[in-house]
Amino acid sequence: MKRVVKRPILLLEVLIALALVALCAIPLLAPQTDMIRAERRFLNEIEADRLANVVFADIVQKMYENLIPWEALYGEAEVPIEGKGAKISYQFENLYGKPSKQDPKYALFELSIKIDDLVFSYHIFVEKEKELAAPPKNT
Amino acid sequence: MQHLQKIHRRFVTLLEVLIAMGLITILLTVLLGIYGQTVRTQQHVEQALQSNFQLLYAQFRLNQVIPTIINPVDDKDHYGYAFYTQDSDSLVFTYDNGTGSGTFFSNEVIGRLFLDENKRLMFLTWPVPKRYPDVEPPVRTEVLLENVDELSFNFYRPVPIENKRLAISSERATGEYGDDFDTWNADEEDIPAIIRIYVTIKGRQVEYAFLLSNASTPVSYL
Numbered sequence: 001m002k003r004v005v006k007r008p009i010l011l012l013e014v015l016i017a018l019a020l021v022a023l024c025a026i027p028l029l030a031p032q033t034d035m036i037r038a039e040r041r042f043l044n045e046i047e048a049d050r051l052a053n054v055v056f057a058d059i060v061q062k063m064y065e066n067l068i069p070w071e072a073l074y075g076e077a078e079v080p081i082e083g084k085g086a087k088i089s090y091q092f093e094n095l096y097g098k099p100s101k102q103d104p105k106y107a108l109f110e111l112s113i114k115i116d117d118l119v120f121s122y123h124i125f126v127e128k129e130k131e132l133a134a135p136p137k138n139t
Numbered sequence: 140m141q142h143l144q145k146i147h148r149r150f151v152t153l154l155e156v157l158i159a160m161g162l163i164t165i166l167l168t169v170l171l172g173i174y175g176q177t178v179r180t181q182q183h184v185e186q187a188l189q190s191n192f193q194l195l196y197a198q199f200r201l202n203q204v205i206p207t208i209i210n211p212v213d214d215k216d217h218y219g220y221a222f223y224t225q226d227s228d229s230l231v232f233t234y235d236n237g238t239g240s241g242t243f244f245s246n247e248v249i250g251r252l253f254l255d256e257n258k259r260l261m262f263l264t265w266p267v268p269k270r271y272p273d274v275e276p277p278v279r280t281e282v283l284l285e286n287v288d289e290l291s292f293n294f295y296r297p298v299p300i301e302n303k304r305l306a307i308s309s310e311r312a313t314g315e316y317g318d319d320f321d322t323w324n325a326d327e328e329d330i331p332a333i334i335r336i337y338v339t340i341k342g343r344q345v346e347y348a349f350l351l352s353n354a355s356t357p358v359s360y361l
Binding site: 011014015018021022025029032033035036039040042043046047049050053054056057058060061063064065066070124125126127128129 | 158159162163166169170173174177180181184185187188191192194195198202295297316317332333335345346347348349350356357358359360361
């Protein structure tokens with residue numbers, strides 16, 4: 001007489017099997033999440049593009065009003081901008097090289113606006129008076 | 140009964156079935172939860188994309204048009220150039236449409252940006268008066284944005300360098316070299332250097348800013 005004793009399935013085995021099933025589900029969800037991530041990135045880029053134009057206009061207005069010093073245009077330092085809801089900074093680069101002792105009458109600058117990890121570049125033409133006019137007398 | 144075998148089979152107990160079903164339920168709940176979350180996020184992103192696409196399209200279209208606005212001062216041949224606001228939420232201007240389709244819509248055309256009664260940001264284009272002198276010219280209509288609650292403009296006019304020189308004092312005066320306006324009269328002798336357009340959609344204000352390359356005053360430093 002032969003007695004067949006069947007080994008029962010352990011709970012651990014069941015858990016491993018379920019984990020494997022769960023692992024199989026990951027590749028099914030991965031493309032979905034990648035797609036969402038890509039869409040989010042695209043959305044951020046759209047918003048950054050609009051924001052860059054707004055920041056560019058603000059900087060040009062400051063330049064019109066000489067609120068950004070002439071020397072700072074040659075400084076090539078990265079200047080942060082606060083209060084726009086994103087990490088923004090800008091940087092000027094003189095496209096005609098370093099200034100000589102005498103200021104040029106015209107200059108062309110490249111303005112790079114960095115929003116998070118995106119960079120937007122603009123060219124700005126600037127007129128420069130060679131000498132400061134004397135202040136009006138008795139004023 | 141030589142080889143009488145007694146096969147003792149162990150049956151699956153109800154408890155085991157219940158445990159297995161419980162585990163499957165937990166797993167399915169987690170997986171469906173993640174899937175549901177993904178679908179909800181995607182719906183949210185798609186909704187945001189749809190509204191942002193509208194904003195992007197508006198920005199793209201305005202970026203094609205506004206920087207090419209023609210200064211009415213340059214209207215030497217009396218084409219009928221214009222740049223002015225009507226009722227503070229409508230802007231009329233002449234712009235260079237380049238090689239448009241058809242003679243009437245090529246080169247200089249008149250554009251009007253305004254908010255209609257259906258809360259849509261509309262952009263109309265028609266030929267300059269000299270090219271189409273009839274009372275009712277052909278008009279092209281574009282809807283740039285929908286569900287717009289409010290539209291307003293801001294125009295920045297810098298002081299020309301000659302006047303800048305007069306404004307300077309012994310210490311360099313800054314911040315006094317330009318003015319902001321909400322409206323623009325047709326009889327002004329120049330166009331602004333910067334136009335900012337504000338649209339409010341569902342309580343959110345969106346700002347667009349454009350530089351006008353045909354403004355008479357370049358950026359200048361003293």
